[in-house]
Amino acid sequence: MHLRGQPFEEQAERLLQCHGLSILERNYSARTGEIDIIATEGDVLVFVEVRARSHRRFGGAAKSVDKKKQRRLILTAQHYLQRHNRGKDRRCRFDVIAFEPRQSEAGRPVHWFRGAFTAEQGNTYQ
Structure with a gap:
């Protein structure tokens, strides 16, 4: 992710670790x-x-993970699994953590879509 997205990745990492x-x-x-x-x-x-x-203006953060982006994520995950010899006996899941635009000064809503899409079925969360 670009430098301006790095704080969101760090926040997402903390969210995942807390869970x-x-x-x-x-x-x-x-x-x-x-x-x-x-x-x-x-x-x-x-x-x-x-x-x-x-x-x-261009839709929400979650909506930006379209079919094309999902396909790239799936291909990259396959590369990871092959390169690291993982996944043979392990289930895999694709999640999306979306930080939506502020509605007020209260803060940025975050949504965690567990199992947002699958390699077989395509998008399931939109």
Whole structure:
């Protein structure tokens, strides 16, 4: 993620850790794309996309993880699994943590979509 997105990734990482997930990697890159956070929750390998929007002009943060972005995330996750010899006996999940634009000065709403989409079914959270 770009430098301006780094605070959101750090906040997302803390959220995941507070819920018992263990962080394996941040900003995993391959030719197919980048995964912001890779974590484990028990025996589940979790690939997390962190999105933030400053305004709703182009839709919310969660809506920005469209089919094209999902496909890139899936391909990058496959690369990770092959490269690290993981996933043979492990379930995988794709989550989205979305920081939506402020409605007031109260703060930025954050939404954690567990199992936001699957490699087989496509988007399930929108």
